[in-house]
Amino acid sequence: MSAAHTRTGHGPGSTGHVVVIGGGISGLAAAHRLLEGGARVTVLEAADRLGGKLYAGEIEGVPVDLGAESMLARRPEAVELARAVGIGDRLRPPTTATASLWTRGALRPMPKGHVMGVPGDLGPLAASGVISPEGLARIDEDTRLPRTEVGEDVAVGAYVAERLGREVVDRLVEPLLGGVYAGDAYQISMRAAVPPLFEAARANRSLLDGVRGIQARSAAAVHQAGAAATGPVFMGIEGGIGTLPGAVADAVRAKGGEIRTGTPVTAVRRSAQGWQLDLDGAALTADAVVLATPAPATARLLAPVCGPAAAELHSVEYASMALVTMAFRRADVEERLTGSGFLVPPVDGRKIKASTFSSNKWGWTGGFDPDLFVLRTSIGRHGDEADLAREDGELVGFSRADLREAVGLTAAPVASRVTRWDGGLPQYPVGHLERVGRIQDAVAHLPGLRVCGALYTGVGIPACIASARTAADDILATLRPDSVPAE
Template sequence: MSEAMSEDRNRAHHVAVIGGGISGLTAALRLLEGGARVTVLEATDRLGGKLLAGEVAGVPVDLGAESMLARRPEAVDLARAVGLGERLQPPATATAGVWTRGGLRPLPKGQMMGVPGDLDALAASGVLSPEGLAAVARDADLPPTEIGDDVAVGAYVAERLGHEVVDRLVEPLLGGVYAGDSYRTSMRAAVPKLFEAARAHRSLTEAVRALSAAAPAQGGPVFAGLAGGVGTLPGAVARAVRAAGGEIRTGAPVAGLERTADGWRLDLDGAYATADAVVLATPAHDAARLLAPVARAAAGELAEIDYASMALVTLAFRRADVAGLPAGSGFLVPPRDGRRIKASTFASNKWGWIAEADPEVFVLRTSLGRYGDETDLLRGDEELVRLSLTDLRDAVGLSATPLESRVTRWDRGLPQYPVGHLDRVARVRAAVAALPGLRVCGAAYDGVGIPSCVSGARRAAEELLAAMPTLPSMPTLPEGAGAAGGQ
């Protein structure tokens, strides 16, 4: 062995992280903290994945995800670790409505993902008809329902509480997170706390009340945002990665992945490079393509994961022109009501930092598209703006002309979690772990929220760090294999 080769072998192990979203960047940072050398390879010209900061009418806004669950520590801890702690903010208001049954009605208190626990609050909200309320009330007298190893949220809730509560509450709330169909979405994967509580209590409403009773002990706000937008988080993590000695390359698609006797060989669109270990932090379909030659079983499972597409329409108005808007953070729209938009967020009400950026401008946004209902996404941007304005006029009487609009499309943006999803994820991880120096992470596995992505990324990195003593050390990626850059 040459002297140069010997020096390479004695250096820290090199890990290629494929994917520069929040999962890939988090994995890279944790690997660097553990002493590895890291190169992040992002196919597009920007970092952040579904987190994207932008502006409309000169006001900074989020053009992707806008908040993170604060009662899970992973995302807020990451923000603090990369210097954004002082920018963490709770929503200025969490009061939301539901546009249904011909009017804008308050989202009832005492519910979890639309499943009610407080029947008085449900009745007072006016969201359900008298027949729907009667169906919910019967839950207390029904015998326990066997839930098994997994069940669709909508099917189980409808069996206990009736279809109306699913169609008017569960669907819009669950759809706001997954853009999915509650009648096929796994309760165990999408609402794990409710799944476990339902198994432990005789009735579903009793299970929700038990969860609500436990919630105050956690304290603090449920959600958090960042002044300037949670879309600024990836850039801060990327800066921390570079400061720790990591390399980040954008415009660096990985065309193929091959297992070698000593590690991994990456096809960087004609240029080849090697790494001791690889973290795949890409959407499921991209991971399936890369894994097909080396882990057929895992690739086949990942190829079966469906995605929903959606669009966000961000609108800026003169505040004086929207003085009649209701207070609160916005409203949800049940799919059964046949409207085009599925939700609207009054961003200037919800986030103090947006209101402060320009007190004379009011920003709101709408979302369109969900799994199985994406026809409107074939329309042009101007048409999506028009459809949004039509629904906003009908819902809240908004007739003003926006100062500026911006449409952000998230094609195949949200993975779907059907019944059995977590079992599929377990099979994927088992197949991948059988190959030394390979792990996966991202929204396709344990949850689409930022804390879930951060947690999964750290898990992948820590498992690789634990395995490092058993891996040989190979030379790093060559220069020129991709363009340096990014946020």
Template sequence: MHVLVIGGGISGLSAAHQLLADGARVTVLEADTRLGGKLHAGSVAGTAAVDLGAESMLARRPEAVGLARAVGLGDALQPPAVAGGALWTRGQVRPMPKGHVMGVPGDPATLGEVLSPDGLARIAEDARLPRTEVGDDVAVGAYVAERLGREVVDRLVEPLLGGVYAGDAYQISMRAAVPQLFEAARDERSLLAGVRALQERAAAAQEAVGSPQSPVFMGIEGGIGRLPMAVAAACAAAGADIRLSTPVRKLRRGPDAAWTAVTDHETLTADAVVLALPAPSAARLLTAEVPAAAGELERIEYASMALVTLAFRRAETGELPAGSGFLVPPVEGRSIKASTFSTHKWGWVAAQDPSLCVLRTSLGRIGEEAVLARDDAELVELSLRDLHAATGLAARPVDSLVTRWYGGLPQYPVGHLDRVARIEAAVGAVPGLALAGAAFEGVGIPACVASGRRAAGRVLPGTTGTTLARAGEKSERE
């Protein structure tokens, strides 16, 4: 059986890897000049390897770390060298409160440095409020603000959700983005009680395992951007035909059930197709064959963002705050939304050039696309200005690199999972077709790997792809 995988990001490559394991013949078509999508490793200051996209993956879901081990990167897996992030809020960088679920606290006593007295007093009303029904779905920010007040949302939930989705907490679906919190909201009268119940169940599960707590996140020495390259190499070794700079212009299904993909240079035929593309691109290819799915895909919005990577002489940076970096609540009115102290966070970054200190900042949320229109020098200066205000850093970088991710992160508004169900129903009615990617059931790397495997299982019924994809389904989504 010949399967076309259209899209060479980690979702498409995961689908190809699974399809090959299940005996299919695979051709991967990627429009860009490189593979990997949002996973991209580069270098700064001539020698320092850095991630220019995602830099870590959730380790408590098995799919991504399992894939890394399967393609020979097991020895390169590394947890962060330091634990604990921070918030730049109310005038200074403060430790991130412990014991929260995506910023929603279980114990208000941990929030004294982050919230005002009025904000803390508002949280205390949760136990006295009548139950808030969540129905089929609800926006995270709207629900948490009703229970605990807007300050919890603006100072805690927004920066954490923004780090994952670059979105608006008052629009993001709790059922899609924080499903464990949605379940707690349905089961418990008090939100604080629900968060504590989640924490107690997690602690009990860890105790039952009887082993030290495993890392929450994992990176790869040399950068997460190595992962898609290793998967592609494994696919090529297994016989996959991988073609770069090959955009698909048309996709058709013939009366004999064969699929035809038209590129700029040729027409290819196959028994099945996995579309692992951003939603707008998938919609364009499905307009003729699956118009109902195309219409829903067109409605999925994306946020754009920029990453600014900065390299300093370590001797000139002074003492940075402890920890891996900090998040910035939007209400602070700053340009950057986060900063990662890469040299602190990853042992391999610190080791490759001890004379350098590498940091990165991110800018841009949904609706802030104008930020990306600024030139590189201006984005660097905006980052340096905010870093100086937050940490006192006054040094000038010896090198900088700006990476723009246009349409980088799909948004999960209220009703997103219902939209996904409609898309899957329409696509599922067409034999030999499956979708994969971050637009559906999780934007993190493990979710994308699972998505690719699940798509492989759908076009090759009875194989292992679906089972593997479901392995981490009850874990939290990234």
């Protein structure tokens, strides 16, 4: 082989050299954890930038997120990482979290008292006008229906429709679940995507009773935990969530880690020393490898060394979408736009799936140009991606047309930009957890190699970081059993 070979040495107290393939938040979080455990770390990212689906940008001088814009704060992993890399003082709750549903020809308040759109309290639901009188009557049948068996897994939409009727799925569950997965509620696994609902379905004949039980337990937990549990559900970062990867990367470098962008890995193979990675014109050897890449790339790299895992990964489907970010003169829009934005049920047949009024939701944006108002829309979801083939200008036009009808916004934006996420979100169909289990079981037979990312235990930022920590801790335990960082 003519390519040059390089090997990084071990520093004092080092447990070995670990290469992390993938520079999204999962890969960076894994690198950070590995360095804490004493490993020497190299991060290889094929793209020219870090962060993956966390992407900080700007429009007319105002910082904006061109990818994910918030993180769940009631899970600790993302908040902990932000604080660990020195940006905890920039964590910000939403200025407003009052969202609406654009359905049945009007903006309607998001009903309170639900679990991912599945209602427990029918009073707010009836008052919202989201569900028709016939749909409300259908919900009442839940208490009289016989038990619906869910087995080892069931699609969220199929189960909820059988218990409460399709209107609840189409008008409530679909827009909320679609906002997380950009997927189809009638295909998404309840066990993987909404585990509390799955457990409630197994334990209760009535779904309404199950949801009320979830809410009662949640309220009791908050009461027991006191003020610590009453904070915001979601959190942002001043300057955008997209600044988190850069802060983690800076911390990785400060700890001695190496990060290379524009460096695709073409092959991974076992070697006498551990692992060999083929790069463009060079080969890198390592004691261990973490694959923090999407399923297609992970499958390609694993195919020669772990065929069963690669076969499972090849079957993973992804949803594509586009985000349209626009800046308006505040005087043209402010009175028309209240709350944090709105979701759009696919059943209503609109082009956009949601709109976030960023300048309302994130108060810090006004500090950059108080005369501008920034919002964004999303277009496309799994199985509904035809519009993504259109030009950027057409997507902006679709967004403006829907905003005109939804909120009466007729002003032209002073600037717009379209960000496309092709294959952006892995889908969690029925049986997803079993497939993940088979992948992880197969990979477990490879000494010194682990996988992590949005595919495995959740698409949210905290779940990705948790997945990264698990992979890193497994590697550290392999390299030196006493090296796993204390919690």
